[in-house]
Amino acid sequence: MAYSSVRMLLSQSDGPVSRFRAWVFVVVPLLAILFQVYVPLFFPILGFLEMPLLVVVYLSLTQRSQVGGLFTGALIGLAQDSLSKNPLGMFGICKTLVGYFAASVGVHFNVDNTVIRLMLSFFFYLFHQLLYWVMQRMLLAQQPPFDYQSWLLFGALNAVVGASLFHFLDKLRAAA
Amino acid sequence: MESFVNRYRSLTILLLVIFAQFLLLAVQVKNDQDVRFIRVWTVTAVTPFARVVELLRGGSVGFFRNYILLHDEDAENRRLRDQVGHLKLENIFLKNELNTAERAKALGVFQARIPSKTLAATVIGTGAGSNAKVVYVDAGSTRGVERGMAVVTPDGIVGKVIAAYPTASEILLATDADFAAGVVSQDGAVRGTLKGQGTPLLKVDYVPIQEKVQVGQWFYTSGDDRIFPRGFPVGVVRSVRDAQPFKEILLDPVGLQHGLEDVLIITQGAHQDIPPTPVADQPVYIAPSTPDDESKPGLPAAAGASPPITEADKLRLEYQASGEAQGHKFGSGESGPPDFSGIATTPPRIPAPAAAVPAASAPVNAGPKPVTGATTKTTEVTRHSNQANGEPVGSTKR
Numbered sequence: 293m294a295y296s297s298v299r300m301l302l303s304q305s306d307g308p309v310s311r312f313r314a315w316v317f318v319v320v321p322l323l324a325i326l327f328q329v330y331v332p333l334f335f336p337i338l339g340f341l342e343m344p345l346l347v348v349v350y351l352s353l354t355q356r357s358q359v360g361g362l363f364t365g366a367l368i369g370l371a372q373d374s375l376s377k378n379p380l381g382m383f384g385i386c387k388t389l390v391g392y393f394a395a396s397v398g399v400h401f402n403v404d405n406t407v408i409r410l411m412l413s414f415f416f417y418l419f420h421q422l423l424y425w426v427m428q429r430m431l432l433a434q435q436p437p438f439d440y441q442s443w444l445l446f447g448a449l450n451a452v453v454g455a456s457l458f459h460f461l462d463k464l465r466a467a468a
Numbered sequence: 469m470e471s472f473v474n475r476y477r478s479l480t481i482l483l484l485v486i487f488a489q490f491l492l493l494a495v496q497v498k499n500d501q502d503v504r505f506i507r508v509w510t511v512t513a514v515t516p517f518a519r520v521v522e523l524l525r526g527g528s529v530g531f532f533r534n535y536i537l538l539h540d541e542d543a544e545n546r547r548l549r550d551q552v553g554h555l556k557l558e559n560i561f562l563k564n565e566l567n568t569a570e571r572a573k574a575l576g577v578f579q580a581r582i583p584s585k586t587l588a589a590t591v592i593g594t595g596a597g598s599n600a601k602v603v604y605v606d607a608g609s610t611r612g613v614e615r616g617m618a619v620v621t622p623d624g625i626v627g628k629v630i631a632a633y634p635t636a637s638e639i640l641l642a643t644d645a646d647f648a649a650g651v652v653s654q655d656g657a658v659r660g661t662l663k664g665q666g667t668p669l670l671k672v673d674y675v676p677i678q679e680k681v682q683v684g685q686w687f688y689t690s691g692d693d694r695i696f697p698r699g700f701p702v703g704v705v706r707s708v709r710d711a712q713p714f715k716e717i718l719l720d721p722v723g724l725q726h727g728l729e730d731v732l733i734i735t736q737g738a739h740q741d742i743p744p745t746p747v748a749d750q751p752v753y754i755a756p757s758t759p760d761d762e763s764k765p766g767l768p769a770a771a772g773a774s775p776p777i778t779e780a781d782k783l784r785l786e787y788q789a790s791g792e793a794q795g796h797k798f799g800s801g802e803s804g805p806p807d808f809s810g811i812a813t814t815p816p817r818i819p820a821p822a823a824a825v826p827a828a829s830a831p832v833n834a835g836p837k838p839v840t841g842a843t844t845k846t847t848e849v850t851r852h853s854n855q856a857n858g859e860p861v862g863s864t865k866r
Contacts, residue, residue, distance in 0.1 A: 322514075322517065325514060325596060326514065326517055326518060326521060328594075328596045329514065329518065329593035329594055329595070329596050329604065330518055330521055330522075330592070330593050330594075332594050333591060333592075333593060333594050333603070333728075334525075339594075344596070358478035358479075358482070359477070359478050359481050362478070362481065362482050362485055363485070366485050366489070370489075370506065370510075371510050371514075371596075372596040373596075374506055374507045374509070374510030374511065374596075375507075375510060375511065375514065375593075375595060375596035375604075376595045376596050376602065377595060377601075377602045377630060377638065377640060377644070377646070379492075379493050379496040379497060380489075380492055380493070380496060380506055380507070381489040381490065381492045381493035381496070382493070383596075384489045384492075385486055385489045385490070385493075388482070388485055388486060388489065389482075389486070392478070392482050431493060431497065432497065434645075436666075
């Protein structure tokens, strides 16, 4: 897995664009949301996992389409909003931006590299949390704590889980 | 312009989507209204899957338990647990009513009261956010659940319904920062507003610093908020601190301590009185000791099974032995007082009059022994109270 810097940078036409069957775009986000609402009920320790975010990052990175990425993020975010007590749009906006930027990164980088995936998952988790924190303060006039230590820790854990998840989802891509 | 839009197509779409969501957000925040149909769609879409997952989980676990390990014991166990939950709640109510009746001697009040009507529901999911303090239950508006209904367990309050969908309801937990309810201390002297903090502890706000609140004190719902009926346990004071302008009181929530699996939604609330003592410490009647024990008044407990354990006992035995050595029969009055001058001169810690009381007049072993040291004071106090009321010695409430 020794990727040179030349190999990591891709132009739009260089790397293969991932193709998934339509059901993957429905079932995988649905499972991620179900995981988010169901698993922490029995394993509260897994509450830190942001499965919907990881799925948005993965689908956006592999789609390599900014429009597709932002719509993926918006829909998953709004679904997540619907199942939370916050006003609709909070997760939606965050994940729209994550989807857009992840797709932008996917255009320029070879995102099959595990290290890159780890870094991207970590970065997008922090970006998502920070954006959500800012929006809570600015738009909802709430005073959430700026718990950057937890963010860093959970970001690292999400990155590890994300890398494994992406590896598993790659199999769906290959089979499709 | 058109070429600009084409050139930056994705960016333009991004801005439009973000703007649309900002607009959506602004409408909700400004009007304090929810875009309900989107939530209904999502919840209705997700709930069946959550039910299936819960069914599969429960089914697979239940299969192993029912057919391999316990063979139908699980169904019985679940039924009994439900029954215990209901009985526990009923027990709390009846105990509260009993206390009321005892205090007020008003049987009419006792009979007129009816307990709250509740609806059992199972928790099927949590809110979809990493910091979510909401859960979903499998009872919705089709079963009569409405927004604003209180949710409790037999142990205490859990939260309130913030949205009722056809197939499920969303419960805001008491630990959420948006949660608030009226509470009152056990003695009724301190009233405040319970607030969630987003942490496992709850806060009681708006309590003036002049009020006296102690660690370990219980708080109950006051019924002021028109959501929770009065008299449901809320929590125990973990810490109290004087702050400006109000006290800073933190509670351990009792309703959430044992996890959430099944809850009760109060569909028709009935206020009940706050018990004078916490539910776990309410007095329990203990019958008098057996006639065998009572037929031996004055018999030193030490002479039988257990050795003397107090200085008074030791002193009394010493005097008794000295008297018996001189042939004196205690309590008969036939002979003069024995000569105790030969007894060792160690200064007694017990006052002299107590030591001089004839052993036969002291019913040592009449009452039940306290189980723990913590309950001793209560036992003694109630025993005196009972004796004052003409009840037999040994009839004790703990």
